[in-house]
Amino acid sequence: MNPNDCSSNLWVFGYGSLCWLQGFDYGSHQLGFIRGFSRKFWQGNNSHRGTADKPGRVATLVKEDEASTWGLAFELLGETALKYLNDRECTKGGYETLITTFFPRNGVMTPFPVLVFRATEHNPQWLGPAPLPDVAAQVTECKGEAGHNSEYVLRLAEFFRDNLPEVIDDHLFTLEHLVLERMKEKNISSVEDEPVTQAKPEVLSLADVAQPANNPNQEVRRDSFQYLSRVPPSKKLLCLKV
Numbered sequence: 686m687n688p689n690d691c692s693s694n695l696w697v698f699g700y701g702s703l704c705w706l707q708g709f710d711y712g713s714h715q716l717g718f719i720r721g722f723s724r725k726f727w728q729g730n731n732s733h734r735g736t737a738d739k740p741g742r743v744a745t746l747v748k749e750d751e752a753s754t755w756g757l758a759f760e761l762l763g764e765t766a767l768k769y770l771n772d773r774e775c776t777k778g779g780y781e782t783l784i785t786t787f788f789p790r791n792g793v794m795t796p797f798p799v800l801v802f803r804a805t806e807h808n809p810q811w812l813g814p815a816p817l818p819d820v821a822a823q824v825t826e827c828k829g830e831a832g833h834n835s836e837y838v839l840r841l842a843e844f845f846r847d848n849l850p851e852v853i854d855d856h857l858f859t860l861e862h863l864v865l866e867r868m869k870e871k872n873i874s875s876v877e878d879e880p881v882t883q884a885k886p887e888v889l890s891l892a893d894v895a896q897p898a899n900n901p902n903q904e905v906r907r908d909s910f911q912y913l914s915r916v917p918p919s920k921k922l923l924c925l926k927v
Contacts, residue, residue: 700756701744709766711759722746728804733831741827741834745804779808821863
C-alpha cells in the first residue's frame, strides 16, 4: 500500500473493543487519532458486556474541542464487515455513526476520513458520567455474551500499553487501576468463563500493527487473563475528577 494512499475502501476507527476484538475482515490498519472527542465509559451495554438487569459499561466518545482520542483504524473489506459492525455497534450497542478525520501516527500518510461509532445520551442504554470508583464497581460485577466487563477495560488498557505507550488517558488508566483494586479486594485473579463470540479475532501486537494482517481470524483469542501483575509496581492511583 502506498503510504500516501488510504485506498478507496471505507475505514473504521476503533477506540474501544475494536482495538483488540475485531471479528471482521480488514486489510490495512493504522494507529492514529481523531480530534474533538475524548473516550469515556459512559455507555451502558446490556448484551456484549452486561444484561438488562445488570448493564455493563463500555467506551464512547464525548465531544471535547481540545481533546484527541487515539486508537486503530481498519480498512474494511466487503459489505459483510460493515453489516457485522452495524449489528454489533448499532443494533446491539446503541451507537450512531459519523464520519471524521483520522490522523495516522506514522506521520507519512495523509489524514483521511473514517467511520466512527459513537453513543450519545439519546440512546436507551446511555448511563452517563459517574464517579470512577462507582464505574469500577459496576464493571467488576457485570458480564454478557462476549465476556466479563472487566475484560473490556483491562484488554483496552493493555492494548494501549503495548502499542501506544506514549498515550496518556487518565480516564482509562485510572479506571483500570480501580478495577484491578476491586478484583484484588474480591479475590478475583482471572476471568475463566469461556466468552461467547461470533469469531476468533486477532489480538494485535506492536509487530502486527506495523504491517497488514493477511488473515485476521486465524489467531485464537486468549480465553482467560491474569492481570493483577500487569500494572508496574510504580503505578499510582491518579487523581479523580468527579
